[in-house]
Amino acid sequence: AQSVTQLDSQVPVFEEAPVELRCNYSSSVSVYLFWYVQYPNQGLQLLLKYLSGSTLVKGINGFEAEFNKSQTSFHLRKPSVHISDTAEYFCAVRWAGGTSYGKLTFGQGTILTVHP
Amino acid sequence: GAVVSQHPSRVICKSGTSVKIECRSLDFQATTMFWYRQFPKQSLMLMATSNEGSKATYEQGVEKDKFLINHASLTLSTLTVTSAHPEDSSFYICSAIKPGTSSSYNSPLHFGNGTRLTVT
Numbered sequence: 001a002q003s004v005t006q007l008d009s010q011v012p013v014f015e016e017a018p019v020e021l022r023c024n025y026s027s028s029v030s031v032y033l034f035w036y037v038q039y040p041n042q043g044l045q046l047l048l049k050y051l052s053g054s055t056l057v058k059g060i061n062g063f064e065a066e067f068n069k070s071q072t073s074f075h076l077r078k079p080s081v082h083i084s085d086t087a088e089y090f091c092a093v094r095w096a097g098g099t100s101y102g103k104l105t106f107g108q109g110t111i112l113t114v115h116p
Numbered sequence: 117g118a119v120v121s122q123h124p125s126r127v128i129c130k131s132g133t134s135v136k137i138e139c140r141s142l143d144f145q146a147t148t149m150f151w152y153r154q155f156p157k158q159s160l161m162l163m164a165t166s167n168e169g170s171k172a173t174y175e176q177g178v179e180k181d182k183f184l185i186n187h188a189s190l191t192l193s194t195l196t197v198t199s200a201h202p203e204d205s206s207f208y209i210c211s212a213i214k215p216g217t218s219s220s221y222n223s224p225l226h227f228g229n230g231t232r233l234t235v236t
Contacts, residue, residue, distance in 0.1 A: 036227075043122070043209050043227035044160075090159065103150070104225060106159045 002026050004093050006107035013081055014115050021076040021110045023091030030096035033074040034104065035065055038088045047089070050074060061085070086114045119143055120212050122228025129200055129235055137195045137231045139210030145190035146212035150225065151183075154207040166193040200235045207232050 007022040025031065032051055036044035048059025055067040065076045074091060091107040119142040129135050139149055147168045152160040164185050165173040172185035182204075184196040193212075197204055211225040 041125075041207075041230065041232060043120075043229040044211075044225075045227070046225075103162060103165070105162075108159045109157075 002093070002095055002105060004091055004105050004107040006089075006091055006110050008110050009108065010111045010113065012113045012115060015083055016080045018079050019077065019081050019085075019112065021089050021091075021112065023074045023076065023107055025072050025074070025091075025093045027072070027095065032094040032096065033065075033067060034092040034094070035059065035063070035074070035076050036090045036092060037061075038090065038109075040087075044090065047076070081112070081114045083114050083116060085112060087112060120146075120210065120226045120228040122210050122231055124231060125229060126232045127234070129233070131201055131235055132199055134196055134198045135200055135233060137197075137208055137210075137233075139193045139195070139212070139228050141191045141212050141214075141226075144212075144214045146193075146214070147190060149187060149193040149210055149212045151185060151193075151195050152209045152211065154209060154230075156207075160209060163195075168193075197233065200233070202235045205233055205235045 003026045005024045013019050034049045035047040037047050038044050047063050048057050048065055050057050050067045058064045063076055063078050065074055067074050088109045088111050090109050092104040094104050121140045121142050123138045127135055149166040151163045153163050154160045162175050163178045166185045166187040168187045168190050174180045182198055187193040207230050209227055209230040211227045213225060
């Protein structure tokens, strides 16, 4: 079965430090990749997406992610985090073709906690 | 941008009662909406795909008689948790794809803010 793995359930960092949240997926067939952020008791907000083209994609709030096909990874990075970045982050994959129309498979989530 | 509204944001009900959750696309027509369930400290699990004018498609293991989905119009899908029990307590989130983009495959989902259901 196709799956998405976020390797770290929790990532604590200090303010202004860089951060990387890791995401790997199970298949190397055509995929569309997304990162979402969720604040407590809220829905998900799209941070960025990879559809095709440049493997480095930039999103909102200073986040970026790099698609690595050979390693089937899509890690999220930010060079300098703020307190307001404290939230849970989800990596999601949509596999092209078949019956996967519209469906997203989510990773387990990574709770990013930014300390002052 | 696209906005999906979900109501109520929080509901507490007694065991055995039914609860209806609404999901509306505010500035676009959504032929397809998705219902997710999120347990504490866990990821989102797709429950069902809601298609306007036809029956919903449920994921394996989801009881279709317990989680009734109605997509009666292009801007409204409802999820009714029937005869709710404490184990149904969870965070339910709906989402929709905004049509008209180049491909629905690469269109991101737009999410509602979720409904926290507590069954006592």
